[in-house]
Amino acid sequence: MNKADFLLAGVGGQGVLTASDIVAEVGIALGLDAKKSEVHGFSQRGGVVESHVRWGERVGAPLGEKGRIDYLLAFELMESARWIEMLKPGGVVIVNRQRILPMSATVGDAVYPTDEFIDQALRSVTDRVIYVEGLETAQALGNKNLANTVLLGALARAMDVDPELWLDVIVKRVPSKYIELNKQAFWKGLGK
Amino acid sequence: MKKLLSGNEAIALGAYLAGVKYASAYPGTPSTEILENLAKYDGVRSEWAPNEKVALDAAAGACYGGARALASMKHVGLNVASESLFYLAYTGVNGGLVIISADDPGAWSSQNEQDNRNYARFAKVPCIEPADSQESVDFLSTAFDLSEQFDTPVIFRTTTRISHSKSVVNVNGDQRVEHPGKKFSPDPSKYAMIPANARRRHPWVEDRLKRLGEWSSASAINRIEWGSKKIGVITSSVAYQYTREIFSEYSILKLGMSWPLPEKLIRDFASQVEKLVIVEELDPVYETEIRALGIPCVGKEFFPITNEFSLAVVRDGARKLGVATLEPVTTTSFATQVPTRPPGLCPGCPHRSTFYSLRKLKVRVAGDIGCYSIGVLPPFNAMDTIGCMGASIGIAQGMDAIGANSDKEPWVAVIGDSTFLHAGMPALANIVYNRGASTVLILDNDITAMTGQQENPGTGVTLSGTQGKKIDIEAVVRGMGVEDVFVVDAFDEPEVEKTIKQAIAIKDRPSVVIARGPCVFLPDYPAKFIDEVDDVKCNGCSLCFRVGCPAIFKGELDASTNKPKALIDPLLCVGCDVCLQVCPRDAIFRANN
Numbered sequence: 036m037n038k039a040d041f042l043l044a045g046v047g048g049q050g051v052l053t054a055s056d057i058v059a060e061v062g063i064a065l066g067l068d069a070k071k072s073e074v075h076g077f078s079q080r081g082g083v084v085e086s087h088v089r090w091g092e093r094v095g096a097p098l099g100e101k102g103r104i105d106y107l108l109a110f111e112l113m114e115s116a117r118w119i120e121m122l123k124p125g126g127v128v129i130v131n132r133q134r135i136l137p138m139s140a141t142v143g144d145a146v147y148p149t150d151e152f153i154d155q156a157l158r159s160v161t162d163r164v165i166y167v168e169g170l171e172t173a174q175a176l177g178n179k180n181l182a183n184t185v186l187l188g189a190l191a192r193a194m195d196v197d198p199e200l201w202l203d204v205i206v207k208r209v210p211s212k213y214i215e216l217n218k219q220a221f222w223k224g225l226g227k
Numbered sequence: 228m229k230k231l232l233s234g235n236e237a238i239a240l241g242a243y244l245a246g247v248k249y250a251s252a253y254p255g256t257p258s259t260e261i262l263e264n265l266a267k268y269d270g271v272r273s274e275w276a277p278n279e280k281v282a283l284d285a286a287a288g289a290c291y292g293g294a295r296a297l298a299s300m301k302h303v304g305l306n307v308a309s310e311s312l313f314y315l316a317y318t319g320v321n322g323g324l325v326i327i328s329a330d331d332p333g334a335w336s337s338q339n340e341q342d343n344r345n346y347a348r349f350a351k352v353p354c355i356e357p358a359d360s361q362e363s364v365d366f367l368s369t370a371f372d373l374s375e376q377f378d379t380p381v382i383f384r385t386t387t388r389i390s391h392s393k394s395v396v397n398v399n400g401d402q403r404v405e406h407p408g409k410k411f412s413p414d415p416s417k418y419a420m421i422p423a424n425a426r427r428r429h430p431w432v433e434d435r436l437k438r439l440g441e442w443s444s445a446s447a448i449n450r451i452e453w454g455s456k457k458i459g460v461i462t463s464s465v466a467y468q469y470t471r472e473i474f475s476e477y478s479i480l481k482l483g484m485s486w487p488l489p490e491k492l493i494r495d496f497a498s499q500v501e502k503l504v505i506v507e508e509l510d511p512v513y514e515t516e517i518r519a520l521g522i523p524c525v526g527k528e529f530f531p532i533t534n535e536f537s538l539a540v541v542r543d544g545a546r547k548l549g550v551a552t553l554e555p556v557t558t559t560s561f562a563t564q565v566p567t568r569p570p571g572l573c574p575g576c577p578h579r580s581t582f583y584s585l586r587k588l589k590v591r592v593a594g595d596i597g598c599y600s601i602g603v604l605p606p607f608n609a610m611d612t613i614g615c616m617g618a619s620i621g622i623a624q625g626m627d628a629i630g631a632n633s634d635k636e637p638w639v640a641v642i643g644d645s646t647f648l649h650a651g652m653p654a655l656a657n658i659v660y661n662r663g664a665s666t667v668l669i670l671d672n673d674i675t676a677m678t679g680q681q682e683n684p685g686t687g688v689t690l691s692g693t694q695g696k697k698i699d700i701e702a703v704v705r706g707m708g709v710e711d712v713f714v715v716d717a718f719d720e721p722e723v724e725k726t727i728k729q730a731i732a733i734k735d736r737p738s739v740v741i742a743r744g745p746c747v748f749l750p751d752y753p754a755k756f757i758d759e760v761d762d763v764k765c766n767g768c769s770l771c772f773r774v775g776c777p778a779i780f781k782g783e784l785d786a787s788t789n790k791p792k793a794l795i796d797p798l799l800c801v802g803c804d805v806c807l808q809v810c811p812r813d814a815i816f817r818a819n820n
Contacts, residue, residue, distance in 0.1 A: 046568065059231055059393060069231065070359075072392035075335070081777050083568045095472040097392035097465070100538040102556020113565045120560040137568040141780030142606070142772040145566035156561040 036195055037067065038091040040099035044118045045110025046135045047075070047082050050183035053208065054108070055086035057187060060204045061196065062090035072097035081137075083114065106193070108186055110169070111135050113148055116156040125161050127193045131169035131186055165189055172223050178213075181220035188224020198225055232396045234389040237360035238299075238327060239264035240396070241367030246406040247271050247297050248322075249289035251282035253649065254678040255301030256336035257390040258329035262299055263681075266690050270403065275682060275690045278616070278649040279304035283311040283326060287380075290324040291418065293408030295371055299327040302343050303615060305382075307650070309346065312380065316350040317428045318418050319378035322408050323371035330386045332508050333535030338596070338615060340533065342509035347382050347486035351436050354382040354486040355448070358467045360394040366483060368404070369448055377435055377442070384485070386508065388465040388535065436487050444491035448483035451496060458550065459500030461493065461517070461524075466508045469541040473552055474504075488516050497522045504529070504548065508536045572601055574778040575752070575801035577672050577717035577744030581641070582607040583774050583809065584724035590637045590731060593622035595651075597643040598677045598746075599670050606775045610641065617642070617650025623665040624658045632665060637731040639666040644700060645675035645683040652703065658737045659708045666730045666738045670717070671700060672746040680748050704739045711736065717744030718753075720808040747801060755802030756817035758795055764814035765792040771806040771815065779806060 041058055045051040055071050062069035073086040087098045101121050107128040109115035115130040122128055130153075139145040157164045167189045169182035184205060191201045202221060209217050232240065238261050242250065250273045252262040266273040276282035279300040289296035300308060305328045312326065328343040347354030355370050357363040363385070370381045416424050443449060454477045462470045463482040470479060480496045482489075497503050497517075505514040505526035514526035529544035530536070545552050572579050582602040585592055586609040594600060594610035595618060603610035612622055623632070623640035632638040642651045647669050658665055675681040682688040687697025704712050711733055715726045723742055730738040745752050760782075767790030771779055778799035781791035795806070795815070807815040 056231070056393070063229055063231065063395065068395060070392060070394045071231070072388060081568065081573070082570050094394070095468040096538050097388060097394065097468065098537060100542075102558050103553075116561045117565045118562075120558045120562060122558070123556065124558065136780060137566050138571050138775070138777055139566040139569060141777070142769075142775075143566075148565055152564075156559075156564075160558050 036065070036090075039089075039105045039194075040103060041088040041106045041108065042099060042104045042118060042121050043086045043088070043108045043110070044114045045084055046114070047084050049084070049110045050180065051084045051086050051110055054183040054187055055088050057201075057204050057208055058088045058190070060208070061201055062088070064200050064204055065090070065196065067091060068094045070094045070097040074098070083117070085118070106190060108190055110183065110186065112153060116148060116153045119157050119160050122160050125163065127163045127165065128157050128161060129165045129167060129186060129189050129193065130157070131167050131182060133170040133182065163193075165193060167224065169224075173220060176216055176219055176223070178216060181216060184217045184220035185224035188221040188226075191221070192225045228398050229395050230398045231393045232360045233260065233391060233393045234357070234360050234363050234385055235260035235391070236264050237363035237396055238367060238383070238385070239268070240398075241364040242297050242325070243268040243271060244364065244401050244403050245323075245368045245371045246295050246404045247371075248294035248408070249286060250274070250297040250299065251276045251285045252299035253277070253279045253282055253304060254675050254681040255304050255329070256678055257331060257385075257387040258299050258301045258304070258327060259678045259681065260390075261327060261329075262690060265297075273690050277684055279308040280311055283308040283315070286324060286326075287311060287315055290320045290322040292321065292411050294322045295406050295408075296322060297325050297327065300329070301337065302328055302330040302341050303337060303339065305343055305346055307616065312346065312350050312352070314420050315380045316352050316432060317420055317425055320374055320380060321411060322406065323374035324380045325367065325370045325374060325383050326380055328382055328384045329390050330384060330509070332386050332388070335387055338613065340509060342512065343382065343384055344485050344512045345510060348512065351432050352379050352382060352486075353377070353439050353484060354384055355483060356384045356464045356485045357389060357483070358464055358481070359389070360392070360396045362483065363389065364396055366448065373442075377439055379435060379439070384464070386465055440487040440490055443484045443487060444489035446484065446489075449489055449492055450481050450483075452479045452481065454478045456500045458502050458504055458548070459496055460504045460506055461496070461513055462506040464508065466506050466536055466541070469536055469538055470506045472538065473541050473545045474550060477550075482513070485512070488513065490520060493517060493520070494522065497524070506530050506541060506544070569604060570601055571604070571775055571777055572598065573747050574776055574799045575747035575803040577742070577746065577803075578602070578670050579774055579776065579803070579805050580717055580720040580723045581668060581670060581727075581742050582609045583720060583805065584727055585609040585639070585641075586773070587724065588727060588731075590639050590727075591626075593619040593626070593638060593640045595619040595640070595642040595646050596677075597646055599641060599643055602641065606773045616646055617654055620651050620654035620658065620665070620667055623667065624654070624661070624663045627663050627665045628661075634734070637666070639668055639727070639731060641668045641670065643676075644669060644671040644673065644685040647700065648684050648698065652707070655704065655709070655737075655739075656707055663737055664734050666727070666733070666740065668727065669700060669704075669739060669741045671741050671743045672717075674746045674749060676746045676748070680746065701741055704741070709737050709739050711738040713738070713740045715740060715742050717742040718803055718805065720805050752801070755804065757797050757800045757802050758804060758807050758815050759797075759818040760793045760795055761814045761816060762792065764812050766790075766812065767792045768811065770809055770811060774805050774809060776806060
């Protein structure tokens, strides 16, 4: 592995930016160059968050390109469909099944898409669709904020990178009292 | 040691290492984190100023006094500070002075796109542009050296994509360079710009620009990466990063100093390549200048003036130039088939009651810059104009002066606390002085919220977290001569509505309503009960949907009205009670847990 483009997408408040920091740090731990850049509008909370991470020998642009992203990590179910066009055909999409209803659907006339619609959208681009019960797993561990670590575990599993390397980076990022829980969340995501 | 730093973190580190002693700023995306990070370092006094002009004047004072000083702002902040930039171009400096301008191509969080390289050309001062975080650290030292060597303020221009991207910085235990500073020596011919001095100074400014251009041609801040000479590209900032990937086999002149241009270096480069291409984001600054030098080149016919660049945009231009590059990937888009997530006021936001009332009262609203700009969007649709910081109050006066502020269609101005202290005060003085009769609503949430909760003179807490002196907005307004000042609890919707009605009924003198209630992210936000909906009493009238709260959503249909009843998400609700107050059937109540 000497290069990879990631897109992490979700809703403000889900920990997308922290997770993308970790992905970038793992790239550096692998001895690669890495860049990270997020895109967000003028709403701080509840809006769409899009964060790009790029690994390479020497990374130029801080943002990846439509149709060339290797790994799409969707922190929210319908966000996977919003961003799937960014994935390269045959790339990996990891989807947290959690639903966060937007106001256009809660009080407006928009309708949250069905599971079937989303699955078809994803499979129109790739067969490598991985669903994760991020929120459920995190809640079982007693803290819903662990969902992003569960997702990182799932990403580590989909990639050929030593899980211990991921754990080293995660441990450095989280407050000491949450280290053990984050480790457990990561292993759950990794499927162990 | 390798460290991942954002451009803004890197600028703060670079400023610290360069020995900055004083820094001042007004928050503004994408520049805010520069001062927030700089405030963490010892030996630097970092301050929030009420606006960017004040920040730059204060930094000017510190540099006149001999210290290395920095002022930081977003692109439109430099509009506010531009008058100061122009006198500083003439007076020059004593200690080094660097002005950070964080531009926002794509207008992610701004009212316009503007290219502040133009300010360097306009004011005849140098402009330095980093292309990643490492350069943000390294170029800051160069910028301060240059400022002192040439006796000039230096514009240090970043963009959203530089400020908010993280990239690797080599932190090798670099030591802060302490600059003892040169004592201020009185010299009115240098520091006091009366016309006679200004006229004498201008030729010196022109000469300085020439010398800066010669310096730039010889400096390592600009570099050539030779490749095939069939095409030579001149570029800078993040556009260089895209160029490097897409024009990888061709020659690139990467400018670190974007003004004045290194004429000699450009002529040398141009003479060695078959075709000269300019890849610059936003305005054709280089292109115009290079054409004026009589050097043939192409640029904006391939790379657009509008919007932020991306790999796709630069690739598209390169393809049209005949450069072999990847073809676009066509995948089906589902983005338009999933619901949008439009920005909205947070659950518990103190501004909610005001916009609900304004919509109900059907008044015309001159709006301003802040979280409350969201009042322009559904479900409120309660804002008619948004221009720049402080514009609301002037707009209201103009409407009033020509008789447009009528009983039938009254106009009010809506402005936040920090924005009022930034540029609203002179505009209110204008109304009072000229005997205007507008109503000004000051939404005082006790913080500069939009940019992520920064302190301001109205909060009385400084950037370094110490207790400053709190400016009392009500006393300011009364002190300016407004007799009808109403202070109302922003969380009391009926009272807010009543008070606005009362204020707009006053037609022969100005009135001010201060709607006071803390931002929901402040620690002193009043902890309340969670609101809940009584399933029996709710008949789906949908009035509570109009308060635009993310915590309220549609439930099952009511049997009699066949309309969806309301439900409240207990995880999102903070119990501000505004929905409870607007419910005509008392169907919303405070839950006991």
